[in-house]
Amino acid sequence: MTNTSHEVAKGPHHESGAAPSALSAHSIVKRFPGVLANDSVDFDVLPGEVHTLLGENGAGKSTLAAMLCGLYQPDSGYITRNGERIALSSPRAGLQHGIAMVHQHFRLVERFTVAENVILGSRDLSFRLNRSELEDRVSAVAESFGLPIEPGATVGDLSVGQRQRVEIVKALYQGAEILLLDEPTAVLVPAEVEKLFENVHAMTQAGKSIVFISHKLGEVVEISDRVTVLRNGRVTGHVSGRGTTDTRELARLMVGRDIELTTQRASHATGHEVLQIRDLSLNVGGVSVLSDISFNVHAGEMVGIAGVAGNGQKELAETIAGLTSPTSGSIAITGSMSTDRGPIHARELGLAYVPEDRLGMGLVPSMSILDNLLLTRDRNFVVDRASVEPEAVRLIEQFEIKANGPEHIARKLSGGNAQKVLLARELSGGRSATKLLVVCSPTRGLDVGAIETVRALLNDARSAGQAILLISEDLDEVMSLSDRILVLYRGSIVHETPGESAQLATVGAAMAGLSTEGNA
Amino acid sequence: MRSPIRIVFEQRNETPKYLSTLVPLISVIAALVAGALFLLATGYSPIDTYTNMLSDGFASSRGITDTLGLSTVLICTGISAAFAFQMNLYNIGGEGQLYLGMIGGAWAGLALGDRLPSFVMIPTVLLLGALAGALWILIPAYVRSRLGTSEIVTTLLLTYVAASLVDHFVYTPGSFFVTKNSAFPQGRLVPDSASLTAFGNTSLYPTFFLVVLVTLTLFWLVKRTEYGYRIQVIADSPRAAHYAGINANRTTLSVMLISGALSGLGGAVLIVGPFGRLDPGITMLGYGYAGIVIAALARNNFSAVIVSGILFAGLRSGGDKLQISTDTPIHIGVMLQGAILLFALGGEAFRRYRIHAVRTERTAQ
Ligand SMILES: Nc1ncnc2c1ncn2[C@@H]1O[C@H](COP(=O)(O)OP(=O)(O)O)[C@@H](O)[C@H]1O
Ligand SMILES: [Mg+2]
Numbered sequence: 043m044t045n046t047s048h049e050v051a052k053g054p055h056h057e058s059g060a061a062p063s064a065l066s067a068h069s070i071v072k073r074f075p076g077v078l079a080n081d082s083v084d085f086d087v088l089p090g091e092v093h094t095l096l097g098e099n100g101a102g103k104s105t106l107a108a109m110l111c112g113l114y115q116p117d118s119g120y121i122t123r124n125g126e127r128i129a130l131s132s133p134r135a136g137l138q139h140g141i142a143m144v145h146q147h148f149r150l151v152e153r154f155t156v157a158e159n160v161i162l163g164s165r166d167l168s169f170r171l172n173r174s175e176l177e178d179r180v181s182a183v184a185e186s187f188g189l190p191i192e193p194g195a196t197v198g199d200l201s202v203g204q205r206q207r208v209e210i211v212k213a214l215y216q217g218a219e220i221l222l223l224d225e226p227t228a229v230l231v232p233a234e235v236e237k238l239f240e241n242v243h244a245m246t247q248a249g250k251s252i253v254f255i256s257h258k259l260g261e262v263v264e265i266s267d268r269v270t271v272l273r274n275g276r277v278t279g280h281v282s283g284r285g286t287t288d289t290r291e292l293a294r295l296m297v298g299r300d301i302e303l304t305t306q307r308a309s310h311a312t313g314h315e316v317l318q319i320r321d322l323s324l325n326v327g328g329v330s331v332l333s334d335i336s337f338n339v340h341a342g343e344m345v346g347i348a349g350v351a352g353n354g355q356k357e358l359a360e361t362i363a364g365l366t367s368p369t370s371g372s373i374a375i376t377g378s379m380s381t382d383r384g385p386i387h388a389r390e391l392g393l394a395y396v397p398e399d400r401l402g403m404g405l406v407p408s409m410s411i412l413d414n415l416l417l418t419r420d421r422n423f424v425v426d427r428a429s430v431e432p433e434a435v436r437l438i439e440q441f442e443i444k445a446n447g448p449e450h451i452a453r454k455l456s457g458g459n460a461q462k463v464l465l466a467r468e469l470s471g472g473r474s475a476t477k478l479l480v481v482c483s484p485t486r487g488l489d490v491g492a493i494e495t496v497r498a499l500l501n502d503a504r505s506a507g508q509a510i511l512l513i514s515e516d517l518d519e520v521m522s523l524s525d526r527i528l529v530l531y532r533g534s535i536v537h538e539t540p541g542e543s544a545q546l547a548t549v550g551a552a553m554a555g556l557s558t559e560g561n562a
Numbered sequence: 563m564r565s566p567i568r569i570v571f572e573q574r575n576e577t578p579k580y581l582s583t584l585v586p587l588i589s590v591i592a593a594l595v596a597g598a599l600f601l602l603a604t605g606y607s608p609i610d611t612y613t614n615m616l617s618d619g620f621a622s623s624r625g626i627t628d629t630l631g632l633s634t635v636l637i638c639t640g641i642s643a644a645f646a647f648q649m650n651l652y653n654i655g656g657e658g659q660l661y662l663g664m665i666g667g668a669w670a671g672l673a674l675g676d677r678l679p680s681f682v683m684i685p686t687v688l689l690l691g692a693l694a695g696a697l698w699i700l701i702p703a704y705v706r707s708r709l710g711t712s713e714i715v716t717t718l719l720l721t722y723v724a725a726s727l728v729d730h731f732v733y734t735p736g737s738f739f740v741t742k743n744s745a746f747p748q749g750r751l752v753p754d755s756a757s758l759t760a761f762g763n764t765s766l767y768p769t770f771f772l773v774v775l776v777t778l779t780l781f782w783l784v785k786r787t788e789y790g791y792r793i794q795v796i797a798d799s800p801r802a803a804h805y806a807g808i809n810a811n812r813t814t815l816s817v818m819l820i821s822g823a824l825s826g827l828g829g830a831v832l833i834v835g836p837f838g839r840l841d842p843g844i845t846m847l848g849y850g851y852a853g854i855v856i857a858a859l860a861r862n863n864f865s866a867v868i869v870s871g872i873l874f875a876g877l878r879s880g881g882d883k884l885q886i887s888t889d890t891p892i893h894i895g896v897m898l899q900g901a902i903l904l905f906a907l908g909g910e911a912f913r914r915y916r917i918h919a920v921r922t923e924r925t926a927q
Contacts, residue, residue: 403801404802406799409798418806421788422788
């Protein structure tokens with residue numbers, strides 16, 4: 043590939059006569075072992091605009107952003123800043139050019155205060171830190187963009203949304219002109235998303251450029267001036283102009299085909315109580331993680347647990363699955379006590395459990411699909427793989443798992459296919475027929491196509507009369523699938539509402555701990 | 563514009579099959595080359611030395627039977643290390659468990675005396691040796707499975723205790739293990755009923771076939787049974803094991819006990835075979851430590867342990883004979899053993915990473 047120098051100024055959306063783009067990527071190629079993460083990608087952002095990178099998981103968004111901020115170096119292609127070619131050998135070099143990234147996973151020191159975190163990495167510090175002066179300076183930067191933060195607070199005590207604000211303030215404090223926000227809304231509740239968008243506007247007003255990364259169509263349409271869609275490492279389209287954007291078109295560019303996410307609840311009749319939880323409490327190391335939780339799930343019913351991560355969801359699931367013993371209270375599955383009796387007993391009563399961490403917990407990464415199917419089943423002393431093989435073949439076909447066969451190693455499956463293997467195993471029953479399915483963030487990290495399939499599978503399971511407890515941080519998912527929604531906040535159920543009449547604002551407020559009332 | 567070249571280690575998704583064979587092979591060759599340099603530097607001819615070693619180790623009927631005889635104990639300590647390795651447990655105290663196997667085996671042979679027939683005595687001696695080896699790892703195994711205490715330290719430290727124990731039993735006047743009223747301390751020979759006879763005029767004992775059988779059985783156990791399935795789950799993902807209700811503590815304990823028993827069996831093999839008595843000379847031979855190298859070379863693959871055990875025995879016995887046939891120092895064999903370990907571990911880098919050189923800044927121009 044040859045690029046001549048006159049192409050430097052020609053960004054994909056260059057309007058004749060306009061100033062050169064603040065930052066552009068030109069024919070960027072980045073390869074990882076076995077994947078072409080970025081395939082000749084062109085991208086640019088103008089001063090004062092929000093340019094969104096939209097794409098499914100694995101499309102290459104984070105990789106592109108990492109190269110734009112100096113974390114990775116492209117295999118080929120180059121980057122220009124205000125029309126001039128720059129070499130970004132490290133994130134520090136990126137900062138020197140006024141480019142900063144807020145990563146999907148925050149990089150803050152929990153034991154430090156907000157101000158300490160913000161100044162961390164700045165080079166112009168005098169040897170002795172004047173705490174109050176420092177905090178004033180940090181506050182001043184934050185307030186000028188409408189970002190309320192408390193500079194003296196310890197980061198470990200902050201909510202996820204507040205931590206994100208600290209990351210943004212840190213970038214601004216370091217003099218960033220261009221901010222790369224990698225999936226900033228993934229960790230936020232609706233009210234926090236709105237707040238973030240206000241901050242983004244304040245920043246663009248001040249002439250900053252924002253590269254916004256997301257895979258959620260709704261918010262992309264709301265915030266973006268321009269959208270660039272990535273699929274499998276390639277740019278599949280550019281859409282410009284706010285308001286004119288059609289989400290269907292974006293979805294097609296993103297997925298490569300028309301997509302219809304089921305939002306309707308399958309009609310069904312609910313039956314007897316399959317899961318009964320009474321006064322369940324759990325303390326871990328003296329800290330109350332779950333307190334006084336009571337609810338039931340009926341046959342043919344899907345109960346959704348909404349909440350921001352870290353409010354006790356994982357512990358609730360693991361307690362029901364028999365992996366953790368509660369401090370007090372009881373759990374009964376199909377009428378029999380399962381409290382304190384371990385995962386095998388719970389499974390014998392009809393439990394199936396799809397943990398959030400697919401490859402870390404639900405599947406054994408180095409084992410084949412076949413061996414993974416055996417994980418939660420009865421095995422004889424001499425493991426009889428031959429007799430399970432036909433079933434493995436059948437499940438691979440039925441669940442449309444893309445694999446070379448039952449011997450395919452779990453680690454080499456894509457996220458969506460790994461999740462299908464897990465669901466196939468859990469839905470097909472092991473030690474007894476599945477009556478209760480506990481699923482945690484079943485579509486997290488999956489591409490839209492796989493999300494469609496997984497949700498359809500859950501709906502089918504409910505129609506088949508299984509009781510389903512859906513624990514997810516994805517509020518849209520809980521809202522669109524559940525018959526009943528419970529909101530978990532700091533280990534308690536603070537809100538309950540029928541799925542059909544649930545209000546996004548009310549549920550969102552409960553998730554943020556703003557409402558402690560009962561029924562909406 | 564010239565830009566500097568950087569060596570990049572890129573993690574492989576998957577190790578190609580050929581590398582799994584190639585890397586150990588190249589490790590051995592590289593070790594031989596390193597040994598040759600050492601020989602040259604110290605004024606010996608590498609070609610002569612290696613030719614001698616080869617013919618003494620493998621290429622003569624005397625050599626090959628000696629090698630197989632020696633490999634018997636080395637395969638024991640090799641699978642002992644490999645069995646623990648496969649669950650990411652590092653039993654590096656096979657040496658001490660081997661001593662205990664000798665002590666236990668000798669005790670059984672001496673205590674039961676001549677009263678029992680051979681077909682009872684031999685299995686009893688072997689079993690007691692294995693049991694004593696397992697006993698020696700019991701504490702490290704227990705604290706590891708309950709408290710997570712590093713087994714590396716505990717098993718190694720106990721080796722020194724085991725060596726003192728051997729000395730104690732041999733050098734204490736009137737000890738059960740030594741000949742009474744003997745002018746100088748020497749272990750007592752076990753009765754004939756507890757001794758096997760070697761094949762013909764060789765030093766190859768039938769225990770070799772037993773040990774090969776044990777190795778293949780363990781291979782089957784790991785590949786085909788519920789026990790092996792658990793081991794694989796725990797080794798790869800302790801959280802998945804927890805999820806599936808597999809008791810990792812119990813499995814950890816049992817794997818370590820079996821590992822200890824295998825080294826102990828190696829000690830007992832020496833009692834029914836070439837040694838016939840508790841011999842303090844064992845502490846100079848390092849058979850247990852050799853097991854670690856053998857396991858590393860075999861990449862913890864049980865069937866490969868047989869091959870690398872024999873290879874190693876050949877190097878050792880060939881090396882030992884050098885001292886007698888030529889004046890090359892005996893330590894060349896030991897040195898090669900160390901060099902092989904180093905290169906085998908270094909070779910891991912090639913299995914796990916693709917290594918290539920790049921210019922730090924490549925552009926599309
Ligand atoms: N450090 C890395 N090493 C190897 N592969 C990677 C690495 N980072 C990303 N990838 C791969 O590159 C592709 C793009 O990933 P990423 O940029 O994270 O996608 P996105 O942010 O759009 O979800 C994926 O297939 C991913 O597995
Ligand atoms: Mg990403």
